[in-house]
Amino acid sequence: MGSRPFQEIPCAVCNNPVALSADLSADENGNAVHTECYFKRISNTVGRFRALRLRWQKKLGLDGWSD
Ligand SMILES: [Zn+2]
Numbered sequence: 001m002g003s004r005p006f007q008e009i010p011c012a013v014c015n016n017p018v019a020l021s022a023d024l025s026a027d028e029n030g031n032a033v034h035t036e037c038y039f040k041r042i043s044n045t046v047g048r049f050r051a052l053r054l055r056w057q058k059k060l061g062l063d064g065w066s067d
Pocket of ligand 1: 011012013014015016033034037
């Protein structure tokens with residue numbers, strides 16, 4: 001038992017699992033993000049909105065969301 005002590009949480013920026021023991025950080029909304037991704041994101045406002053859009057596209061099953 002206990003092969004995975006922690007639940008995997010997708011990074012809000014890159015959607016890869018965040019290792020809670022190592023590189024977990026949280027953005028201003030409390031979403032789990034890699035520390036590295038967060039610093040990339042806050043230095044790139046466009047990237048921030050793109051990441052949010054991708055999350056909603058996946059969640060809602062949308063594609064072709066135009067700019
Ligand atoms: Zn990430």
